[in-house]
Amino acid sequence: VPPQHLLLVGLSHHTAPLSVRERLAFPSAEVPQVLGDVLKRVGLAEAMLVSTCNRVEMYASAESPQEAVRGLREYFGALAHQEDLASHLYEHTGAAVARHAFRVASSLDSLVVGEPQILGQVKDAFTLASEAGTMGVVLGRCMNRAFAVAKRVRSETGIAAGAVSVSSIAVDLARSIFGELTGRRVVLVGAGEMSEGAAKALAQQGTLLSVVNRNQERARTVALACGGEARDWDQLSQELTLADVVITSTASPRYVITRDLMQGVIKARRHRPLFLIDIAVPRDVDPRVENMDNVFLFDIDDLEQVASQNIAARKREAEQAERIVEAEVLAFEEWQRSLDLTPTLVALRERVRSVVHGELQRTLPRLKSLSEAERKSLDVMCDAMVNKLLHRPLTELKKSREEPDGSALLESVRRLFELAEVQTTPESAEPAEPAKPANPALLPTRRTSGEHT
Amino acid sequence: MMAGWVSLCFVLASVAYAGASVAYFLFIGNGSERASTWALRLVGAAALLHIAFLIGDSERHVQLGDVRQMFTVGSLVIVLGHLIAQQRYGRLAVLGAFVTPVALLMFLAAGLGHSVPDVPEDVRSALLPAHVFVNVLGVAAFTLAFAVATAYLIQEHLLRRRQLSGLFTRLPPLDVLDSLGLKLLLIGFPLFTIGTVSGAIWAVQLPTRISPTQFLGLLGWCVFAAVLLLRVAAGWQGRRAAIGTLLGFACALAVVVGYALRAKTGAM
Numbered sequence: 001v002p003p004q005h006l007l008l009v010g011l012s013h014h015t016a017p018l019s020v021r022e023r024l025a026f027p028s029a030e031v032p033q034v035l036g037d038v039l040k041r042v043g044l045a046e047a048m049l050v051s052t053c054n055r056v057e058m059y060a061s062a063e064s065p066q067e068a069v070r071g072l073r074e075y076f077g078a079l080a081h082q083e084d085l086a087s088h089l090y091e092h093t094g095a096a097v098a099r100h101a102f103r104v105a106s107s108l109d110s111l112v113v114g115e116p117q118i119l120g121q122v123k124d125a126f127t128l129a130s131e132a133g134t135m136g137v138v139l140g141r142c143m144n145r146a147f148a149v150a151k152r153v154r155s156e157t158g159i160a161a162g163a164v165s166v167s168s169i170a171v172d173l174a175r176s177i178f179g180e181l182t183g184r185r186v187v188l189v190g191a192g193e194m195s196e197g198a199a200k201a202l203a204q205q206g207t208l209l210s211v212v213n214r215n216q217e218r219a220r221t222v223a224l225a226c227g228g229e230a231r232d233w234d235q236l237s238q239e240l241t242l243a244d245v246v247i248t249s250t251a252s253p254r255y256v257i258t259r260d261l262m263q264g265v266i267k268a269r270r271h272r273p274l275f276l277i278d279i280a281v282p283r284d285v286d287p288r289v290e291n292m293d294n295v296f297l298f299d300i301d302d303l304e305q306v307a308s309q310n311i312a313a314r315k316r317e318a319e320q321a322e323r324i325v326e327a328e329v330l331a332f333e334e335w336q337r338s339l340d341l342t343p344t345l346v347a348l349r350e351r352v353r354s355v356v357h358g359e360l361q362r363t364l365p366r367l368k369s370l371s372e373a374e375r376k377s378l379d380v381m382c383d384a385m386v387n388k389l390l391h392r393p394l395t396e397l398k399k400s401r402e403e404p405d406g407s408a409l410l411e412s413v414r415r416l417f418e419l420a421e422v423q424t425t426p427e428s429a430e431p432a433e434p435a436k437p438a439n440p441a442l443l444p445t446r447r448t449s450g451e452h453t
Numbered sequence: 454m455m456a457g458w459v460s461l462c463f464v465l466a467s468v469a470y471a472g473a474s475v476a477y478f479l480f481i482g483n484g485s486e487r488a489s490t491w492a493l494r495l496v497g498a499a500a501l502l503h504i505a506f507l508i509g510d511s512e513r514h515v516q517l518g519d520v521r522q523m524f525t526v527g528s529l530v531i532v533l534g535h536l537i538a539q540q541r542y543g544r545l546a547v548l549g550a551f552v553t554p555v556a557l558l559m560f561l562a563a564g565l566g567h568s569v570p571d572v573p574e575d576v577r578s579a580l581l582p583a584h585v586f587v588n589v590l591g592v593a594a595f596t597l598a599f600a601v602a603t604a605y606l607i608q609e610h611l612l613r614r615r616q617l618s619g620l621f622t623r624l625p626p627l628d629v630l631d632s633l634g635l636k637l638l639l640i641g642f643p644l645f646t647i648g649t650v651s652g653a654i655w656a657v658q659l660p661t662r663i664s665p666t667q668f669l670g671l672l673g674w675c676v677f678a679a680v681l682l683l684r685v686a687a688g689w690q691g692r693r694a695a696i697g698t699l700l701g702f703a704c705a706l707a708v709v710v711g712y713a714l715r716a717k718t719g720a721m
Contacts, residue, residue, distance in 0.1 A: 162618065176612065179626035270688030273627060294691045296612060306617055313618060 003340070004045045004138045006097035007065040009072040009089055010057030013111050016088035018053075023080045026051040028124065032132040039134055042071035046139040048129035050104070052121045054111055059101060061138045065093040098142050098332045102325045105146040106153040107160070114159040114314045119150045138339075142332065149328045156324060157317040162310030166194055167201035169306050170277050174202065174245050177275050177296060182206035187243040189213075189236065189257070190250030191222040194279050198247050199226045207245070212236050214250070237261060241268045247277045248284035256284040266292055279303065337401050337410075344410060345397060347419050349390060356382045459509035462502045463564045469499035470532075470557040477550035484623050489546050496532060496553065503529050503560065524563035524709075527589035528556040531596045538597065542633065544625040551600035559709070584655060588648030588670075592705050594641030595677070598634050599702035602695035605630040609692060631690055634698055638684070642677050645705070649674045666711035673704025 011021065026034055026049060035047050038058065047060040058076075062068035069091045077085050092100050103109045105122045126143050129135040135143075153159055163169040171181075178184055186202045188195055188211045199222075203209055209228025212235060213219035219230035231239055240246060240257070250256050257276070266274075273294040278285040283299055290297040360382050364375065393413065400409045413419065476492035479485060507525050535552045539545040604624055611621040624630075649670055656667055680697035683689040689697075 161622075173612075173617075175626060176608075176617075176621070177627050179629040271690040271693075272688070273631075273691060290613075293693065302615060305615065309618060 192249035591645035
């Protein structure tokens with residue numbers, strides 16, 4: 001297997017509008033076939049396809065990344081039937097692929113930073129590629145690190161803390177007032193789209209829902225969609241008395257829940273807390289209601305203010321997350337260099353050893369007077385020479401792994417000792433033991449050989 | 454004098470409580486998980502040392518009427534009560550910031566007060582130990598109720614002011630605080646009632662007039678009775694109930710301080 005380099009070609013909400021993204025979106029049922037296809041046609045060693053509504057990205061590894069990137073661009077272009085697709089596509093190679101994968105999995109590249117779905121979507125893509133047999137060691141390691149980085153980012157930063165949508169803010173606020181929401185009564189007054197979303201989110205927490213709307217037909221439709229019951233408009237005050245959470249979104253130009261109405265309701269409720277969410281514009285609830293005991297009123301401005309605060313907080317946390325990503329990219333690069341290094345170390349030792357022992361074998365037939373023991377001594381001496389000669393180069397090479405431009409030294413060694421054909425196979429990633437001499441007891445150990453002789 | 458190891462336990466427990474109070478305040482301030490973990494560790498260590506001190510100290514004070522020892526028991530009940538509540542309801546770690554300093558003050562009062570012949574021999578009664586014991590348990594419950602009510606008022610203030618990050622996210626939901634406060638009153642009030650009644654029976658046998666401490670105790674009882682009545686009968690909930698609890702606790706605390714001073718001066 002020739003050395004494999006990571007690469008990535010794709011587009012996302014940063015570079016392409018929906019009209020372009022939807023042309024390239026792949027249903028997950030088609031992904032295995034696409035992966036097999038792309039492997040053959042573009043000449044990739046590994047491939048994984050992430051396809052969500054916000055991004056389509058092909059992660060891959062190949063012997064020649066530049067060629068593979070060109071091939072993938074053509075492949076995508078042909079699939080999308082779009083002339084100017086190239087301007088929407090971005091590409092990465094090498095460590096930048098790992099950085100991108102880590103950022104995507106950690107939801108740093110998402111439309112809503114910190115949203116949790118993307119990690120699951122990348123994991124699904126990984127599973128599909130594994131099942132299709134297009135996941136190997138290099139890409140596999142990269143993606144597994146991406147999952148670990150996402151976990152770290154999640155636990156070490158507050159990137160996912162604080163709700164940012166009206167529905168989830170409504171749920172969060174209701175929880176901070178009532179705690180457990182199971183069995184709490186939610187009343188929807190009016191039936192706009194946003195209030196429907198909030199009602200659904202609350203229903204998922206096990207609340208009981210009733211819908212009060214002037215238009216009975218609409219009330220029934222919404223109640224059916226959210227799993228609640230429709231009520232007549234004249235039951236409003238009765239429903240308000242029973243409710244724990246009220247969401248209003250009528251198109252009424254005047255207050256629907258007036259202070260007078262609420263004063264009667266409050267009396268009947270006997271101080272039970274009431275959470276009012278007014279997402280109508282113009283407002284449905286008289287703002288003076290907020291001053292009543294145990295009544296908590298949030299209007300659309302309040303909710304949006306909470307959202308923007310949380311978004312700002314997530315941005316601050318994202319900076320911390322980026323630092324985690326950078327540290328992990330460095331660690332990944334080091335692992336990759338160790339992949340390049342180990343086969344070279346083995347090959348270098350083999351090369352020098354074969355030269356020295358080759359010469360010995362050619363000379364031995366002329367030294368007929370030597371006893372068996374003396375021949376062995378010569379053998380041992382050759383091994384010792386190899387060890388002593390290579391001690392310093394091997395140490396330096398190993399040290400270079402920690403240096404940022406360490407690959408230059410590796411390249412030089414390969415050229416000097418004609419190791420160009422040495423292949424960095426992921427399978428030989430384990431550090432190989434040097435060839436053992438015939439009788440180890442006669443030899444100083446590898447580590448001390450440089451100091452002894 | 455106290456044995457060496459008993460004194461050592463006292464000092465170490467006090468230091469641990471003080472450290473825990475600081476850690477709890479740090480946790481309130483910045484939500485650092487490390488502060489919360491350390492607070493819990495320190496409180497746990499302090500409680501163990503506290504128990505050791507109680508055992509060592511009780512060798513000298515066997516009778517239940519000793520005010521000092523009751524303070525030791527009371528502060529321990531407060532701390533253990535908070536730990537149990539934290540375990541059961543979660544998100545109550547913040548309350549440690551209110552509970553632990555109160556427990557520390559009671560504990561210090563117990564340890565630093567003179568070893569008093571606390572009640573003159575001639576006014577001793579069989580009722581006295583029971584009176585002190587139930588009162589201390591009642592005060593412990595009210596201390597926890599006070600912490601819960603304080604947390605409620607802070608949380609409600611933050612919600613109304615739309616300050617929904619930071620401390621707001623570390624405090625429990627309003628309704629949880631409210632119902633926990635009610636439970637603690639329901640536990641504390643009967644104990645406090647028995648304490649007050651037994652105190653009154655004992656007091657009428659004395660020739661002296663009613664002391665300010667006893668008056669405050671009675672006032673505290675009335676406040677708690679009113680709060681409970683309004684909660685149960687009129688459905689009071691939330692802010693008003695929390696403020697009522699604070700008032701009642703202020704009276705109960707004044708009684709405790711009164712007794713602590715009496716223990717120090719030996720006066721009635």
